[in-house]
Amino acid sequence: MLEHLNIKNLVVVEELNMEFKFGMTVITGETGAGKSILVQALNIVSGGRSDASLVRNGMAKAEITASFNILSNIKLKLYLEDQDLDNDNECILRRVIASDGKSRSYVNGRKVPLSVLSDIGSYLIDMHGQNEHQLLLRNSHHQILLDDFSGSQALCDEVNAAYGNYHDVKSKLEALSAESSLLSSQKDLLMHQLEELNQAQINVEELNNIEDDYKASVNSSQLVEKISKILNSLNEDYGVNNILIESESELEQSKELDSRLNGIRELIASAQVQVQESVYDLTDYLSKISNQEDNLTQLSERITLLHGLGRKHNCQITELVDVQKSLEE
Template sequence: MLSQLSVKNLAVVEKLDLSFESGMSAVTGETGAGKSILLQALSLALGVRADSNLVRHGKDKADISAVFDAGQNPRVQAFLTKQLLEDEGECILRRVITADGRSKAFINGSNVSLSIMREMGSLLIDMHGQNEHQLLLRIDHQLQLLDEFAQLESAKNGLNVIVKEYKALDKKINLLTDNQDIIEQQQALYSHQLNELNEAMLDQDELGTIEADFKISANVQTITEKASTALNQLEQESGANAQLLALSSDLSSILEMDAKLQASVELIGSAQVQVQEAIYELTQYLSQLSVNEQSAEEIEARISELYALGRKHNCPIENLLITRDELTQKLDEIGGGVGSIDAMKQQLKAIAKRYQTQAQMLSKDRVSKAQVLSDVVTEVMQILGMPGSALKVGLNEKDQGVHLNGNESVEFLVKTNAGQDFKALKKVASGGELSRISLAISVVSGDSEGPPTLIFDEVDVGISGAVAEVVGRKLQDLSKNYQIICITHLAQVAAFGRQHLRVSKTQQNDSVQTTVEQLSNAERVNEVARILGGVTITNKTRQAAEEMIKQSV
């Protein structure tokens, strides 16, 4: 639910900080006081496009923040997680509009696009009123309303998974069919390159060591000579090993005379052991060098072959096996030509059959529930002061094929008087009628998982008396499941508000200032009395207002 709204330098508002309660909040004020500024501020916080003219005259920017308590809203939590946005139980939407026309949007302190903000906003607030952003006029929203009422969202989502599978395979078939000549050329090229690599008998150990092997083979004579010379100098009779043995023996013989020589004897002994190890390693190295000796010409020929393959595939020779695997994968992705296309077409038919089975079940449920929704909304419309009116949930069959959301589109049709024909909702209903139809739909679908906050703008246009009281009662009933914010001109509706906000406009130093204040119980009585009786509030109107508020509890 919406818990706070802060507005700075927006149009006629210099600074505004409001707290909202759960249940129903009534918003009243004189005509022209600026009640619509609340809707305008919230719309901006929900991501609608902004105009620099909205920035208060003389200020460099307007700043709007809306705080929502979203800790218990799984859809909002899932969206925040998906967008990698911080979440501590609150969702804060902030919009900054500069005087030069630029705009920035933030969710929980992170800069986001307006499309992300609008998507987030659609999960938080549903506005019912006389504005172009109203969800009820959108065909896709009408489909969503029917499916939520009929509890078909899960079935529809499952169907759309099949649709995406179908479209992906169909796209692949079309691509293969339209580019068959090119694909066959690619197949021939990839097959030729793959055969070359396979014929090269690649081995990863060889690829990793062949350059070092070539360097050894090219310099084997020099290596052998120098290693042999070093070995001879170490192991000949007068060599380093013999000298170290003699020194160690001589010093050991005089240790009894002076124990301080112990460290020197140990060091010489250690050096002799190291020399002996070196003699062993050199002997082993020279024996393996002679056994594994391969001509430099042979290695050079092999490395030239590998370098040629590396240049052809634009990779170092140690990556030739990776290239071979990539070519194999590309051939697999292209498929087996015409035979593969035929197989995929058979698979596509099977997916289409599976789609039709589920789509027909969905259609059957929609037809049944569309009539139920039409009847119950029409019944509530009569109660809300629209005698002779009716709503019809129309189902229009789509062309043969596989479609997102099923085989039919949904369109709400309405007639506002008896004897009229049903026409599209957006072509028939006036602003006030549209608000009451929205209210009627909201009442009958009060258990759906829609946005937790509903805003009704002048839902009472064109009604009065007992019907207005019924509208207020219906809004109050709806507030048991939703947070309701209702901008109203009628005392009968305002009396049902758990919270009452009054909008007023003042003139200060050649500038206009709109303020919003939460009313106390006494102030609330006076405001309801003002709406009932006008500027002059009499005891009778005050008593009538008190009685009206008492009856609303």
């Protein structure tokens, strides 16, 4: 219900304050007395069109304020709460029109877009006449008027509830479908990753040794040179091995003269055995490392493949077997 209307500098009105009481209010007057200006003010304050010609001559702006009691207007109260514009049981609309034609809209002291003011105005004012505010001319109100006339509001609520349930179920089905599609894609990805690891034919021993094998292959020339030098120093005619053999033989003869030398002889004999074993191991290593250079390209390709799989699974190459087992499970 409209309780108060204030008009400033609108057309020919300098300032007008009107209080409205409960019940019907009739405004009468001669032609040109200003009745239409009151209607026009209500039209503007509820979101209607405005322009610079409405501002009183010589004034910077026109201002219209209307105060409504909305105690029984439940729909509007819900709308205001939804827009964070609620003010208990009162709704104050305000429209300011500048002399350049621009306007600002306010609801309960807060600036709002004109569309919001127009929506709120439709809950408060129903103008009947040759103007654009007639509810009968608004397509959005035809269904409401028809439902009210037929008394089918309960059926409308039932249909709305059924549609709401349908929309919820539809949303859940779409979410489940999307989740199923995602799970299917994830499964395909995991199967692809497992197939890659299976094709790579990885094993623990290779993963633990390939880094050392590759490093040895890259440096095989230097290793052959150094190992050959060591073998020569150990196993040539005057090498360490022969010196130990001769020393052990001399001590074997000398212990007959002094038994205390036997302990030293045993130490030298043990050293000679270890040197001889080292010679065998180094000779075997040299044989293998000599062929490593030929495998460098193959090792390089292999280690590139393994590092690529490691980056893909965010792990060290020595952990690829664990990743493979995890995917298989």
